[in-house]
Structure formats: C-alpha cells, structure tokens
Amino acid sequence: MTIVHDGFSATRRVILKGAGAVALVGLGNIPFSLAPAFAAANDKYPEDAFKAKSEADAIKSLYGKTAEPSDKVKLDAPEIAENGAVVPISVSTTLADVTSIAFLVSENPNALAASYKIPAGTMPSVANRLKMAKTSNVIAIVEAGGKLYSATKEVKVTVGGCGG
Amino acid sequence: MASTIRVRATSSGETTEVQALIQHPMDSGFVKDAKGEVIPPHFIQELTFEHDGKRVFVADWGAAVSKDPYVKFSFKGGKKGDDLKISWVDNKGATDTATAKIQ
Numbered sequence: 711m712t713i714v715h716d717g718f719s720a721t722r723r724v725i726l727k728g729a730g731a732v733a734l735v736g737l738g739n740i741p742f743s744l745a746p747a748f749a750a751a752n753d754k755y756p757e758d759a760f761k762a763k764s765e766a767d768a769i770k771s772l773y774g775k776t777a778e779p780s781d782k783v784k785l786d787a788p789e790i791a792e793n794g795a796v797v798p799i800s801v802s803t804t805l806a807d808v809t810s811i812a813f814l815v816s817e818n819p820n821a822l823a824a825s826y827k828i829p830a831g832t833m834p835s836v837a838n839r840l841k842m843a844k845t846s847n848v849i850a851i852v853e854a855g856g857k858l859y860s861a862t863k864e865v866k867v868t869v870g871g872c873g874g
Numbered sequence: 875m876a877s878t879i880r881v882r883a884t885s886s887g888e889t890t891e892v893q894a895l896i897q898h899p900m901d902s903g904f905v906k907d908a909k910g911e912v913i914p915p916h917f918i919q920e921l922t923f924e925h926d927g928k929r930v931f932v933a934d935w936g937a938a939v940s941k942d943p944y945v946k947f948s949f950k951g952g953k954k955g956d957d958l959k960i961s962w963v964d965n966k967g968a969t970d971t972a973t974a975k976i977q
Contacts, residue, residue, distance in 0.1 A: 755919050760936040796940040815938060819904060823938035832930050833889065837946040841902065841938045872904045
C-alpha cells in the first residue's frame with residue numbers, strides 16, 4: 711500500500727513536472743513564432759503583399775495604412791507603352807524622411823510590382839522597369855514620416871506584358 | 875560562372891548614383907511556352923546594396939519586374955574607390971553577389 715501510495719505520488723509529480731516542462735517549452739516557442747512577425751514589419755520579404763490582387767489589399771498588407779494623393783510625389787511613366795513587358799517607371803519626391811517607395815499596377819494579376827526600402831542617407835528616388843498586362847493605372851506610394859503618399863498615372867499599353 | 879550583376883556606381887560631390895542591370899528571366903508564372911505549358915515563376919525577390927557595411931538600398935521585387943531587371947537609385951556618402959556590394963536571392967533560393975568599385 712505504501713509502495714502504491716508512493717508510486718502514485720511519484721507518478722503525479724513526474725506527470726506534473728513533465729507538463730510543466732512542456733508548458734515552459736511551449737512558452738519558449740512563442741518568441742520564435744512572434745519574432746518573424748515582428749521582423750516581417752521591418753525586414754522580411756513581403757510575400758503576402760505580392761500575393762494580393764487589388765492595390766488596396768496590397769497597400770494594406772505592405773503598410774497597414776492608406777495613402778493620400780500628394781503632388782510632392784513625382785511619378786514618371788510613359789503615356790503609351792509599346793512594350794508592356796518593359797515599361798520604364800520612376801518616382802522621386804521632395805517629401806522628407808522617406809523610408810519606403812512602392813509601385814503598383816492596378817490591372818496586373820497582382821497589383822504590387824516592387825517595393826523599396828530607403829534607409830536614412832539614401833535619396834527618395836527610384837527608377838525601374840515593370841511589366842504591365844494591359845492599359846492600367848500605375849501608382850507610386852511613398853512612405854514618409856510614417857505616413858503614405860501616392861501619385862497615379864494611367865499608362866496605355868499596346869502590347870501586353872504577360873506574353874502574347 | 876560569370877556574374878549576373880552589372881553595376882555602375884559614380885560619385886559626384888556627396889552623392890553616389892547607382893545603376894544596376896541584372897541578368898535574370900524574371901518569369902512571372904503567367905506565360906505559357908510553345909508547348910502550351912505554363913513556365914513556372916522564377917524571379918528575383920530581394921536585391922540588396924551595401925556600402926561600408928550598411929544597407930543603402932533594398933529592393934523587394936515581384937514577378938512584375940521586367941526581365942533582366944534594371945534599377946537606379948542614389949545615396950549620400952560613398953567616394954571613389956569605395957566598395958559597393960550587391961547581392962540578390964530569387965524565389966528558387968538561387969543567389970548571386972558582386973562587388974563594384976565606386977567611380
């Protein structure tokens with residue numbers, strides 16, 4: 711009886727210890743899964759934003775806020791793009807404290823085309839070449855001082871950029 | 875293997891202008907080949923420029939960036955003879971790196 715009694719207590723203690731250990735390990739796991747989420751805010755490739763279909767969803771996914779149009783964002787894009795596979799688009803801005811610049815093409819299957827991180831000391835201006843599936847609005851987003859500003863231009867595309 | 879990265883970095887006064895051209899198919903995954911089969915997506919996702927141990931520019935790209943992607947930007951600092959390190963990683967995990975001298 712004594713042995714059985716001890717056995718039960720020991721078993722209960724072992725189980726409780728084990729449960730405690732598992733609980734502690736479980737707690738230990740949380741920072742690991744949270745860390746990538748925090749890192750995503752700053753450093754990780756914005757996979758979800760690139761998967762978004764609409765420009766509103768892409769901007770929300772990338773920045774978590776909405777943009778207001780600003781004439782301080784100068785978007786340079788051709789009126790007509792003969793080759794939708796290679797459309798030269800650039801943006802520059804006089805806004806201060808720019809941390810990020812992004813380009814979206816509304817009528818593309820996934821609106822977000824490119825996003826750039828602008829560390830302190832880097833000029834807020836980027837030139838790149840994007841694919842456009844068809845005539846569409848091109849939107850440049852500038853994140854400056856924690857707020858979002860945008861400029862939009864319609865680019866007519868004669869030959870679509872997704873392959874004939 | 876020859877590098878896929880071509881860079882021209884020129885400094886004038888306080889500013890260094892960087893132009894990069896990279897050889898890469900940047901397949902969107904929306905195009906079919908001659909047989910009618912979809913060519914799977916294959917594109918650079920992240921492109922990083924470093925000067926003096928500091929990241930001066932990071933590009934996060936999707937499949938809508940044109941084939942053989944080109945990008946131009948400028949940053950403060952950097953003088954003739956300084957090293958500029960460029961590296962990219964694509965959606966298949968392939969990478970390439972190059973170091974260019976600022977002219």
